[in-house]
Amino acid sequence: MIILGIETSCDETSVSIIKASSDRIEVLSNIVSSQIKLHSEWGGVVPNLAAREHLKNISPVLKRALTCSKKNIKDIDLISVTKGPGLMPALLIGTSFAKTISYIWEKPLIGIHHIEGHIYANFIDSKLSARSLTKKNTVTIYKGRGSRIKFPILCLVVSGGHTQLILMKDHLQYKIIGETQDDAAGEAFDKVARILGLGYPGGPAISAEAEKSNRQISDLPLRQDSGEASKIQISLPRPMINSGDFNFSFSGLKTAVLYKTKKMSLSQISNLKSQICREFQQAVIDVLICKTVNAAEKYNPETIILAGGVSANKELRKQMDSAIKDNLPHSKFKIPNSEFSLDNAAMIAAASYFRWKNMSEKQKKDSLKNWKTLQTEAGLKLS
Numbered sequence: 001m002i003i004l005g006i007e008t009s010c011d012e013t014s015v016s017i018i019k020a021s022s023d024r025i026e027v028l029s030n031i032v033s034s035q036i037k038l039h040s041e042w043g044g045v046v047p048n049l050a051a052r053e054h055l056k057n058i059s060p061v062l063k064r065a066l067t068c069s070k071k072n073i074k075d076i077d078l079i080s081v082t083k084g085p086g087l088m089p090a091l092l093i094g095t096s097f098a099k100t101i102s103y104i105w106e107k108p109l110i111g112i113h114h115i116e117g118h119i120y121a122n123f124i125d126s127k128l129s130a131r132s133l134t135k136k137n138t139v140t141i142y143k144g145r146g147s148r149i150k151f152p153i154l155c156l157v158v159s160g161g162h163t164q165l166i167l168m169k170d171h172l173q174y175k176i177i178g179e180t181q182d183d184a185a186g187e188a189f190d191k192v193a194r195i196l197g198l199g200y201p202g203g204p205a206i207s208a209e210a211e212k213s214n215r216q217i218s219d220l221p222l223r224q225d226s227g228e229a230s231k232i233q234i235s236l237p238r239p240m241i242n243s244g245d246f247n248f249s250f251s252g253l254k255t256a257v258l259y260k261t262k263k264m265s266l267s268q269i270s271n272l273k274s275q276i277c278r279e280f281q282q283a284v285i286d287v288l289i290c291k292t293v294n295a296a297e298k299y300n301p302e303t304i305i306l307a308g309g310v311s312a313n314k315e316l317r318k319q320m321d322s323a324i325k326d327n328l329p330h331s332k333f334k335i336p337n338s339e340f341s342l343d344n345a346a347m348i349a350a351a352s353y354f355r356w357k358n359m360s361e362k363q364k365k366d367s368l369k370n371w372k373t374l375q376t377e378a379g380l381k382l383s
Contacts, residue, residue: 001077001356002028004065005349006058008094009086009114010160011035011045013057016345017069017076020353025124028069030339030346033057040200044190051089058097065345073105078367080352083111084380085161091376099371108367110352111374114343115162115382116172118307119155120351121336121344149334150302156292158316159308160186163248163288165295166382171354174382177295178246185284186310188250192257192280196273207313209277232272234260234279241287246295253283285316289323296328305334312341 001021007014016030035053039045066072081098084091095111102109153168163185165178183191186203193202198209236256239249257280261269269276296304304324310316317335324333340347356364 001353002071002075003078003080003349003352003356004076005112005345005347005352006062006079006081006094006098007114007117007343007345007348008054008058008090008097009082009084010090010343011039011050011053012343013054013061014343014345015058015061015065016349017065017071018346018349018353020350025350025353027124027346027349028071029065029067030344031061031065031068032342032344033061036201043194043200045087047087047089050087051093054090054093058093062097062101076105076107078110078352078356079105079107080110080112080348080355081374082114082117082348083374084114084377086114086378088376088378091378095374095376099374102368102371106368108364109370109374110355110367111370111376112348112351112355113380113382114348115157115159115164115307116174117347117351118157118159118309118311118336119166119168119305120354121307121340121347122305122334123149123354124337124340124346124350149305150332152299152301153303153305154292154296154299154301154331155305155307156288156311156320157308158185158288158306158310160184160190160310162308163250165246165291167295167299167301172358176382177299178248178291180248180250181240182249182251183254185248185250185288186308188254188284189281189310191254192277195254195258195261196269196276198273198277203310203313206277206281207315209274210281210315213274213278232268232275234272234275236260236279236283238283238286238290241290246291248287248291250284250287253280281313281315285313285319288316289320292320293323293327296324296331301331303332303334304328305336306341307336309342311335312338 003018005016013033017028019026079102081094151170155166157164161184163180164176167175167177189206190202193205198205239252321333
């Protein structure tokens, strides 16, 4: 079946068209219009500005998705859209648009949980096949065999708004066994980046600075003492790493960075910035890996997967892979293609295929009327 997906939960306007069957998900187009430049001026996403940009971009993005997929309105079997969680003004643009075209085109409509979309990005087992990149929109076509992921699955969700460990015994069955008690990991990255003057978004900026520190350390035997930065060692806590449960806390880690920098001069912060980023990133990774390995030892999953925007972090991917190989040799580790780690509509369309398969014939028929009843929920819970 041909599915059109729409994602506007935060600051990415995305429309995707996929072709899905029981053993294959083929992404025909996945258009993403980013608002990073707009929001970087403010140090974070401004909801009303995001909604305005979504409203301006969503129609052109839809047209481009149809053109790149070489599909037309008649070919679409199902429309799916992120209904929550997220920024309410941004979500409303996507859901209102989806409801409108569902009514006009007379197509069934399904609302998808944003985190469910991130989870099902792992089921797009893809290879990049020919399309170009534009300055504003990323246009890609993916083809690949459906992933043979075995249940039960332990999923670590790490994003700007969520940090959760979720156990799945089968498709669409979710049990949250651990979650953050305050800041999500991605939120902590953004706040620490702001403290250090690195701008928005924080994740890529901190990762880049941490990599500088790694290179400096690898060069140490070849260098003379470089002064202050080489003498000071930055050490940060690993919050709740020995708590005995699977919950997380990153607010205190962010505060620890704030207190350390308050004791430093501007020149010290500048000299030690890469080292602070490296230690902060490693602290987050250490906690995420420890909790995931402990949960896997208890629940014995066949597969462990990463999901969410922070899953694009290269160090997290590398170190998690190594930890699972060392400690959990009977579990398979799966990560999404990096293009599908961040917010995009292909993941929403992929999740909707599994929702559709799980629906009764009556529910499928009733989905033709969802343009009337679909509700947007900023604080939607995963169920």
